[in-house]
Amino acid sequence: MKSGKDRDGIAMEHDIVAFEMEGAGVWDEVPCLIVKGICDYADSHKNKRWQNFAAATAASVMKAILGRYVASERGRPSRSQSRFGEFPHSHSIPCIRNYEVVKRQAEVKKLHQLLSNPSACQAAALWGLGGSGKTQTALQYAYQRWDARDCSVFWKLGLDDTKNEENLLEAVRDKIKSLESWVLVIDNTDDIKVFLPGQSSGKTANLIRYIPQSAGKSGTGLWTSRDERVDAVVGPGRAIEISRMTEAEGRELLYTKWNKKDIGAKDVTITKLLEELEWLALAISQAGAFMRRTQTRASEYLKIQQTPGVPNSVLGTWHISIERIRKENQLAYHILNALAYVNNQNISEKMVAEFAKFHGERAPIDWKDFKDDDKEHIAADDNYSDEQSIEILTALARLKEYSFIQIHRDDKKQKSYSMHKLVQDAARFGLSAGLIVNELKSGTSSGGERYYAAIALKVMARLFPGNKPGLSWQQSEKYVEHAVQAAEWAEISGTPVRAAGLLQLCYFLVDRGYSLEARSLELTEKNLSICQQALGGRHPDTLYIKYRLAHAYFRNGAKQLAKDMTNKVYPLQREVLGNTNLDALRTLALKAFILCDEGEFEESHRLLTQAMRRCRDDGKEKSYAAAIILDRRAWLSMKQGDHEKAAKLASSSLKIYQKKATKSIQTIRCMELLAKLYVDTGRYSEAVPLGESALDLAKARWGSKHLTTNFLMHILARSYFELEQYAKAEPLAKEAVRVGQDLPGRSHHATLMRESKRLLADMSKLGY
Known part of the structure; x- marks a missing residue:
């Protein structure tokens, strides 16, 4: 030091x-x-x-x-009280108290009236345009309840069942229900249909079941949403619209953010400015911050706001500041525009640094720049000079000063950034409408929109490596939402399939687990649309996307669509690529697998035999395609009940996989299949070394909380048990059951769960 x-x-x-x-x-x-x-x-x-x-x-x-702390006469809970959960009231509010907030008196008063019954479970909602002040009003109410020390307060930023496990949500709900008095704020719940029975399907269906309902106790649920239909969740007449601020509220907020004293006299210029800002809280805050930072008078700001060519809407508010940022700090301007095309939450400095690397490029980004080379998919390095780091931090500080971004720190003090969705809208609007003179030669009439959308895709291709060898599932996890958002803008970037490793993202979502397969399907369909427009329907990449789409349909249970797609794409692949092309044989193997799943064993066997014959005729009997076909034949034999034959086929397939790609997903899945077949045929001594190797590979790739990893735990525990290696079987079976209970889609391995529980019961009788 x-x-x-x-x-x-x-x-x-x-x-x-x-x-x-x-x-x-x-x-x-x-x-x-x-x-x-x-x-x-x-x-x-x-x-x-x-x-x-x-x-x-x-x-x-x-x-x-x-x-800042309210004095309390309460004593500390005794040790016995703490042990049995009688804790004093607590709160979990992620946003700090805003002492500069302008109180929306009418809305807050109405909110207290709706939530005035201290002995009932009640709910209310705040709805309105993004930036209207819903969250700040909810925050004000939450801190008022916390200051009164009459209840515990919890805050949840929306609910998305793809990110949470059922058991965890149920446990949190039950814990809150057990409290005598509580307030739960559910902020930014814009997708209302997932809370309504019958309005959505799959893992996001009817999330209302996770919201606590305390009969006979004092419980309060407060929702915020942009969707007026939120009253269907909280009840008719219990949703309050947070609309435009009153003139007094708008003036107070503007002067507070401007750091000026309101002299009380009515100023026509201020009134006109507030009208231009449409009395929207976020727009007024941003305008005040701009005027304070730049020492701009209200009349000057109003003149800029009313300049011809600037839209007479709230989006124009950010245009003024964006233009100022462009003149002051080109790097900050560049980062701001790039961030408009990724998710607005959990933006890491690593991401920002990668965006900064594209600053100053003069040539337009073209899809041909996105190579298939593995180097494109290696996670970006952190080798930045001190000077570069200072430039990036200075740019971020400038964006924060203009209220474009907010800084957050997690429990480990790791820094991240967020950007309001309305700011992203404004940045994209400015680029698409040509409001900002773009100094980059993008080669398009739409200014820099195409350029920045392509940058977002390019950076995600580097930071989101997907399933490339040597890269773990956990490494990709933190960037998945950003990659999904960047993929949404793939069409305007003019960048076809390879641009952002869009296929890699689809693989990842399928591979992660059942809860994200629907999103993978949507992205694959988008991918196909982009590829067909850019390359045509007969291009090898387009044909490969069609194969991936058939695979996605099958994984999502749309078996007829999968069958129809393979019937369409396979003849084209044979014509364009040839009979023994890997992609064509993959499609044929998938077609046979679908038939096998439907019980059409003879036709499935005919297709697989035909495919293997083509491999042999072309001298590719030891190729990757041959391994896939052998793998599918093993599944077919297992379905027909011939486990010995299935084991031989799977063993042959595994030998080829291990030579071609030791740690690939296909290798792990083939090891999983063979280990299961060994267990099914009582060959436990062979199942153990294979299962141990497969489990190590699965943990390294996905971690413990993955269906494949969990499946391997179960069958390995069973093998240990049958070999009377109880000291190894007992902890592994316990871990398999514990982790398996929290996995989405655990119904797919319910039999294994029951079997492991039975093993534990048997070992308990034996003294383990």
Whole structure:
């Protein structure tokens, strides 16, 4: 810590303004917060004249901190109380209290009236345009309830069942229900249909079952949404519209953000400006922040707002600031536009740094720039110079100063950024409408829209490597929402299939588990549309997408669609690519697999035999295509009840897979199949080494919480048990049951779950 260079590096990375030495270690012994006034700095440069001032500063800060906490006469819970869950009231509100918020008196009053019954479970909702102040009003209500210390307060940013496990949601719901008094805020619930019975299907159907209902207890549910139909969830007459601010509220907010004193006299210019901003809270806040930052007068800002060519809407508010950013800091402007084409939450500095690499490129991005080389899919490095890091951090700071982005830190103090959806809309609108003079030679009439959409795809191809060898499932997980969002803009980028590794994203979603397969299907359909437009219906890439779409249909249960698609694409692949092309044989193998699943064993066997004969005739009996065909023949034999033959075929397939791609998904799945066949035929001593190797590969690729990993745990535990290796069987069976209960789609391996529970019961009788 004596090195100034080290301190500067740490300060830059963690936003540190000072280093405390003398008090360090006190908090290791006593839970405390150290407040210290400073009159010396660095290596003891000190001015005694400032010592009294520093002490007074520390005292005033301490007083301000204590003022944030409400005094309480309650004693601490006893140890016995804590053990049985009788905890004092607590809160989980992710947003800090906003002391600059302008209270929406009428809306808050109506909200308290709707939620005034202290002895009933009740609900209300706030709805309105994005940026109208719904979240701030809900935040105000939540902190008022928390300040009263009459209940526990919880906050959930929407509900998306693809990101949560059923058991976890049920456990949280049941815990909240058990409390005597609680408030639950469900913020940004814009997809209302997932909360209504019969309005959606699959894993997102009827999420209302996870919302606690406490009969005879005081429970409050507060929803915010852009959708007026939220009253179908909370009840007729219980949804409050958060619309335009009143003139008094708008003036107060503008002056607060502008850091000016409202003299009280009615100012026609201010009124006109608020009218231009459509009295929208977020727009007023942004305008005030701009005027404060740039020392701009209201009349000057109004003149810019009314300039011909600038849309007379709230989107124009951000256009003014975006244009200012472009003139002040080109890198910040570049990052802002690129971020408009990814998810608006959980934006990492690594992502921003990758966007920064494209700053200053003069040539348009073309789809031919996106190669199939593995280097394109290797996660981006972190080798940035100090100068580059400072430039990026300065650009981010400028965006924050203009209220374009917000900074967040998780429990591990890791920094991330978010951007309001309306800001993204404004950035995209400016690019598409040509409001901003784009200095990049994009080669299109739509300004930089195509350019920045393509950048988002390019960066996701680097950061989201999908299922490339040597890259784990966990590495891709944190970028999946950004990749999905970037894929939504693939069409306007003019970039066909390979542009953002869109196929890699589809593979990942299918491979991750059942809960995301529907999204994979949607993206594959989009992928096909883009590819057909760009390359035509007979291009090899287009044909391959059709095969992937057939595969996606089959995984989603649309077997007839899958069958129809294979019947269409296979003849084209034979004509364009040849009989022994890998893609053509893949499609033929899928067609046979679908027939096998439908019980048409003879036709399935005929097709697979035909495919293998073609491989032999072409000298490819040891090729990757041959391994796929042998794999499918093993499944067919297993379905027909001939497990011995199935094991031989799977073993032959595995030998080829292991030579071609040791750690590929196909290799792991083939090992899984063969291990199952060994167990089914009582060959436990052969199942153990194979199962152990497969489990290691599966854990390295997907982690423990994956269906394939869990399946391998079950069959390996069974093998240990049958070989009387109980010390190995017992912990593995326990882990398999524990993890398996939380997996989506666990009905697919319900038999294995029952079997592992039976094994545990048997081992318990044996003393394990």
